[in-house]
Amino acid sequence: MHDFAELLDRLIYTRSRNAKLKLIADYLRAVPDPDRGWTMAALTGDIDLKGVKSSVIRAMIEERVDPLLFRMSRDFVGDTAETVALLWPEPDAARAETLPGDELRVAQVIERLTGLTRAQAPDILAEMLDRLAIEERFALLKLATGGLRVGVSARLAKTALAQAFDLDVDAVEEVWHGLKPPYLPLFAWGEGHGEQPTPADVPVFRPFMLAHPLEDARVDLSDYAAEWKWDGIRVQIVRVAGETRLYSRAGDDITGSFPDVAEAFAIEGVLDGELLVRGEGQGGALDDGGGAASFNALQQRLNRKTVTARMLRESPAFVRCYDILFDGAQDVRALRWEERRVRLERFVSRTGSDRFDISSLIEAADFDALAQIREAAREGAIEGVMLKRRDSAYVAGRRVGLWYKWKRDPLTADCVMMYAQRGNGRRSSFYSDYTFGCWTESGELLPVGKAYSGFTDEELKWLDRFVRNHTVDRFGPVREVEKTLVLEVAFDSVHDSKRHKSGLAMRFPRISRIRRDKPAEEADRIDTLRRMIV
């Protein structure tokens, strides 16, 4: 555990991406299997550490640490895991006798934590804490409480691994999903005494091609094809050796939530597209391939572990396909977009199922005409326009100049601030999360959303002061404020929701302006928002 604890400690105090990469790469070269593989699993979040509940930690503390001392120190240290690590007493001689003498390795620690039940947790954690030095205890408790929080993303960890062994990061990404921790074949390949692991006979995820925002740029439509940006969820459909799997944007396997789509996909290959549901009464709203319901309808299906027969009947899912990565067993990612598009059309028509259609191309004479078409599109399932370079290969990640997303201008409404809460982390001393409302017909203010972004640091200070000086009541951490401040809120769409008393909720709300000039009575009415539902 020593090297692992030292790595975490250094990562916490390192800001620079390059320095982080080097720390992890050096570690991976120096530490043997299977420890380095388990460390990668911890850094990438590839293991299911359930997270030991704080009640378990509290019970352990009561047995071994003075509770009063713990409470005082916790306020000072600010982190439960760190406080326990600091205060954990050395085992007494009798206890020390019962402990195994050998060093506890990170692989053992993680393996034991992944199988941990609630009842076993206090004894097993106490035994491990007794065997570790102080910095290592901190590392153990971070693992046990389910979050390393050392500022390393899965992608950064994989990039470090690629650098450590001089591999291509996208190749690492690709084999990664076919392997399980501690990824022994991957390290063997990296060190040159093993073949590149092949994902050919398992339906694995391939990293998605992503887009840059278009911002104020213009493109020439003879170089770029335009498509609608559908407001669903990104999906990769993979079929190999008679097995179909669906993967989300993050590479999670979501086949279980969409069995209707998976069952309908019977041809070998890998497609990229947007998962949508057909909403009631929305069929035919668009003239290409039938209508799609807005994101809200899709969300009903997204978060369910088990899908009921009723959901399958009322909200059938389908995929609007926009790219092809494998045509049968043939990898077509290196082909130009135009050629892939021809293959895609052929592939989709061969599926013979209405669960798959093609994201049609937008015909526009030139860029200005496209801009007009984009502004006029108000269908719920359309979020804007995508622009794709006609001659580009399918490459993982975000590359300048290949794919652009050009979202529709956001909607805005003038709302009145109602409640405020403190933020997290750097913002924990500021009232930075605001709930705001709009007026009903009868002059009552009802909440319609909550936002905590869109303002500058200066504005945040101003808003924080406003909250503190205009508090009328407090409920735990929440302050109710005088209903006088108008906030202009930008949002992507609005939909029916039970979350707020107003019956409405906004998608991606952010504060676009503080309207000190506008009297609260003149803020928008709920009816006005309701009319924006598509």
Ligand SMILES: Nc1ncnc2c1ncn2[C@@H]1O[C@H](COP(=O)(O)OP(=O)(O)OP(=O)(O)O)[C@@H](O)[C@H]1O
């Ligand atoms: N026709 C389309 N072609 C490509 N992507 C599309 C299309 N329609 C909708 N999308 C969605 O747009 C996203 C493109 O933006 P980006 O690559 O930046 O991903 P993102 O980070 O998920 O973006 P966002 O949150 O803006 O949708 C894709 O991930 C995909 O889900």
